[in-house]
Amino acid sequence: MSLFDHTIKELEAMLHSKEITVLDLVEESYQRIEEVDGQVHAFLTLDKENALAKAKVLDEHPDAAAKLFGIPGGIKDNIMTKGLRTTCASQFLDNFNDPLYDATVVEKLNNEQYIAVGKLNMDEFAMGSSNENSSYDPTRNPWNTDYVPGGSSGGSAAAVAAGEVLFSLGSDTGGSIRQPAAFCGVVGMKPTYGRVSRSGLVAFASSLDQVGPITRTVEDNARVLEVIAGHDKMDSTSANLEVPAYTEALTGDVKGLKIAVPKEYLAEGVAPEVRESVLEALKVYESLGATWEEVSIPHSKYAVAAYYLISSSEASANLARFDGVRYGVRTENADNMIDMFKKSRSEGFGPEVKRRIMLGTFALSSGYYDAYYKKAQQVRTLIKNDFDKIFEEYDVIIGPTSPTTAFKVGEKIDDPLTMYADDVLTVPVNLAGVPGISIPCGFSPEGLPIGLQIIGKHFDESTVYRTAHAFEQATDYHTKRPQLGGAN
Amino acid sequence: MAEITKEQVEHVAHLARLAVTEEEVEHLVDELSAIIEYAELLNELDTEGIEPTTHVLDLKNVMRKDEPKEWITQGDALRNAPDHKDGQFRVPSILE
Numbered sequence: 001m002s003l004f005d006h007t008i009k010e011l012e013a014m015l016h017s018k019e020i021t022v023l024d025l026v027e028e029s030y031q032r033i034e035e036v037d038g039q040v041h042a043f044l045t046l047d048k049e050n051a052l053a054k055a056k057v058l059d060e061h062p063d064a065a066a067k068l069f070g071i072p073g074g075i076k077d078n079i080m081t082k083g084l085r086t087t088c089a090s091q092f093l094d095n096f097n098d099p100l101y102d103a104t105v106v107e108k109l110n111n112e113q114y115i116a117v118g119k120l121n122m123d124e125f126a127m128g129s130s131n132e133n134s135s136y137d138p139t140r141n142p143w144n145t146d147y148v149p150g151g152s153s154g155g156s157a158a159a160v161a162a163g164e165v166l167f168s169l170g171s172d173t174g175g176s177i178r179q180p181a182a183f184c185g186v187v188g189m190k191p192t193y194g195r196v197s198r199s200g201l202v203a204f205a206s207s208l209d210q211v212g213p214i215t216r217t218v219e220d221n222a223r224v225l226e227v228i229a230g231h232d233k234m235d236s237t238s239a240n241l242e243v244p245a246y247t248e249a250l251t252g253d254v255k256g257l258k259i260a261v262p263k264e265y266l267a268e269g270v271a272p273e274v275r276e277s278v279l280e281a282l283k284v285y286e287s288l289g290a291t292w293e294e295v296s297i298p299h300s301k302y303a304v305a306a307y308y309l310i311s312s313s314e315a316s317a318n319l320a321r322f323d324g325v326r327y328g329v330r331t332e333n334a335d336n337m338i339d340m341f342k343k344s345r346s347e348g349f350g351p352e353v354k355r356r357i358m359l360g361t362f363a364l365s366s367g368y369y370d371a372y373y374k375k376a377q378q379v380r381t382l383i384k385n386d387f388d389k390i391f392e393e394y395d396v397i398i399g400p401t402s403p404t405t406a407f408k409v410g411e412k413i414d415d416p417l418t419m420y421a422d423d424v425l426t427v428p429v430n431l432a433g434v435p436g437i438s439i440p441c442g443f444s445p446e447g448l449p450i451g452l453q454i455i456g457k458h459f460d461e462s463t464v465y466r467t468a469h470a471f472e473q474a475t476d477y478h479t480k481r482p483q484l485g486g487a488n
Numbered sequence: 489m490a491e492i493t494k495e496q497v498e499h500v501a502h503l504a505r506l507a508v509t510e511e512e513v514e515h516l517v518d519e520l521s522a523i524i525e526y527a528e529l530l531n532e533l534d535t536e537g538i539e540p541t542t543h544v545l546d547l548k549n550v551m552r553k554d555e556p557k558e559w560i561t562q563g564d565a566l567r568n569a570p571d572h573k574d575g576q577f578r579v580p581s582i583l584e
Contacts, residue, residue: 098567100560194545207543236550237543305527316504323505325577330570337582342507354506358497358516359523361504375530377540382533384541417522433544458544 003028004163005481008071008220009247011166015070016062022070022115025166026055029072029117033164036484039145041137042159044077045085046118054115066113067227074159074168077119078126079103079211080200084116088202089134090124092328092348103200104235105169105211105228112227117165121155124350125319126176126204128152129422132413133352140409141183142482143448147406150180156214157184162484167215167224171201173208174307175401175426178438181214182401182451185440185480187221187468188214192459193433194239196225197232203318205311206237208430217478218439218469222246225461241459249462250469255289257467258394264300265399265425265453274400277442277450282398284474285467292398295390299382300428306383307427308356308420309363309376316360322348355416380431387432391457396467400425401438401451425453435461439468440477449477492521 003011003025014020030048037043051072058070075081078088080103087093102110109116123133131139131154139154141147142162149158153170157180160168170177172190181188189212196211203209213224226247231240261282266275282292324330324344331347334340349357363372390397402425412419429436434455441452452471456464472478497516501508508516562575571578 096568100564100567194547233552237545237547239545299533302530302533305529308523309527309530320505324570325579326565327568328570334580337580338505339507340580341505345505346507349506354508354512355516355519357504357506358500359520362492362496362500362520362524365500365503372524372527374540375535376527377542378535378538379530379533380541381538382535384544416519417526420523431541 002163004166004216007217008068008166008223011071012069016064022055022058023052025070025072026051026115029165032162036142036162037164039140039484040142040158040162041139042121042155042162042164043074043118044087044089044121044136044155047084047116051115051117058113063113067223068109068112068114070113070115071167072115072117072165073109074117074120074156074165075106076122076153076156076168076170078122078171078202079106079169080202081106081116081119084119086119088125089122089136090348090350090353091135092322092345095329096327101200104197104232106200108228120159120168123152123154124353125202125315126152126171126173127315127352127356129175129179129419130407130412131155132409133350135350138409141406141448142484143185143406144446146408147448148183148409150183150406152176153188153214154180157181157186157188160184160186160214160216161482163481167213167220169211169228170214171209171211172430173205173311174430175423177212177214178401178426178436178451178453179423181438183406183449185449185477185482186214186216187218187437187439187478188212189221189225189437189461190429190435191225191229191461192435194237195229195435195459195461197230197235197238199232199234205314206318207314208311218465218472219247219250221437222250222465239459244462246462246465249466251466252470252473254285254467254470257285257290257396259285259290259292260295260390260394260397261292262297262300262397262399263294264297270400270403271405273442273444274404274450278398278400278452281441281452281471284471288470288474295394297383297386297390297428299379299386300424302379303383303428303431304420304424306376306379307423307431308359309372310380312356312360313363313373314360316357316364319353319357352416383428384432387428387434395463397455399453401453402426405444405446405448405450429455434458435464437464437468439472440480441471441475442477492517492524
């Protein structure tokens with residue numbers, strides 16, 4: 001058994017009773033990385049020297065009030081870490097070794113005394129669903145390294161699944177926390193838009209992006225969200241609302257909970273083993289005293305098209321900042337300034353990023369704006385209304401996180417549209433801005449994890465966590481571990 | 489509706505400040521045409537009179553006081569720059 005099979009709460013008790021030290025935890029983390037990261041490729045940058053030094057300091061100055069005291073965590077590489085290389089898995093930022101500040105979420109983790117283990121691999125600028133768009137060695141699925149870990153927070157999910165860190169932060173624009181969490185058999189939460197500060201998150205699509213935790217258990221997840229959530233004056237879209245004590249919502253009691261199951265989430269296109277697992281999960285909820293009914297999200301079939309127009313348009317504007325002037329890699333052969341912009345960007349960005357910048361620039365360009373961008377935003381309203389209507393009658397929406405389990409490396413990379421279509425169950429949640437979690441709910445015949453998605457009302461992460469936790473307590477999927485080389 | 493042309497791709501690439509090779513243009517013509525064709529699915533919906541959602545939260549303009557504040561030094565700002573001289577970012581010639 002690994003120390004990382006304990007919850008954060010258990011480890012805190014062990015630390016403060018001197019049963020273990022922070023150094024033990026940090027060494028466990030780097031030892032595991034040494035053993036398995038050659039196969040998994042979850043990490044892009046390690047911060048071992050600083051982590052070991054901090055461990056020694058913390059061991060000398062125990063702080064029982066710090067919620068993440070001595071807990072090793074990893075950060076997705078699109079979240080700024082002061083003085084620690086932050087690349088967004090892009091060649092454009094390959095030399096961005098000295099970021100000037102910490103993202104607000106990182107500051108908050110530091111305030112609770114976590115240990116920064118390193119930066120995690122991802123699809124370049126968070127654009128992708130498989131990690132194959134990383135410009136470095138793409139992350140592999142710890143359950144079977146022939147398969148993708150999902151994306152874009154594939155490194156964040158794989159590192160937790162492989163036992164390299166106890167928790168990680170990811171970002172979710174259209175499913176980028178939940179889908180890799182599902183593919184890797186871990187717990188991934190996309191909070192309500194506005195719940196967590198985006199200050200220091202490298203912007204992809206600003207009206208959709210949200211940072212959230214990935215962990216092995218719901219309890220750990222709730223604990224990390226408690227730390228990172230809250231209003232931030234550096235992010236004018238962060239909501240000025242109290243952060244509830246999410247860990248106190250984990251009562252195990254879902255008696256009388258009203259669950260909506262959209263028929264579109266179990267329709268054709270959803271793999272039989274995924275549908276089966278979700279129906280089994282609903283039986284578990286029935287046995288716990290909850291009720292469920294079939295509902296409809298009538299506009300869900302339009303969500304992927306609306307999402308790709310909106311997110312690519314916002315990305316084309318956000319990524320204009322990468323011009324080779326203030327940071328990043330500049331081309332070596334430019335005749336003039338415009339030429340320098342063009343060549344630096346073309347040399348620095350990978351194919352998917354260029355494709356989305358092109359799509360977004362087209363959708364925003366003169367003569368097409370109303371037909372594509374505005375139309376997509378109107379459809380976004382219809383999708384949001386679908387959710388509002390369901391939440392008038394139900395407490396949560398439940399369905400699969402992804403229509404399939406993880407696919408093989410290389411299987412979909414040549415066909416962007418097929419890859420986009422797989423986001424059909426996650427993107428509506430971002431368009432509506434509501435919170436959604438993925439938790440493990442089964443395995444395919446090939447032994448790949450299946451994720452259950454639980455969606456809640458705006459700012460009602462507490463009910464989402466309570467619902468997720470009740471299922472977790474009634475099942476043992478979260479205790480299963482991938483068999484990688486080395487002991488765990 | 490629109491099949492995207494080679495000329496459109498080149499124009500959009502210029503707007504996006506991307507240098508594209510002949511080969512990339514050909515790929516992008518096909519790929520963008522396929523994506524836009526798929527996006528035309530949205531035209532099935534009558535959205536006459538529907539307000540566009542730019543933002544899901546009911547936020548109005550968020551204001552703060554305009555107060556000067558120490559943040560980073562000039563040296564910090566230049567630390568990650570590909571090229572700088574005399575305390576400024578240096579870029580290739582802007583004038584022809």
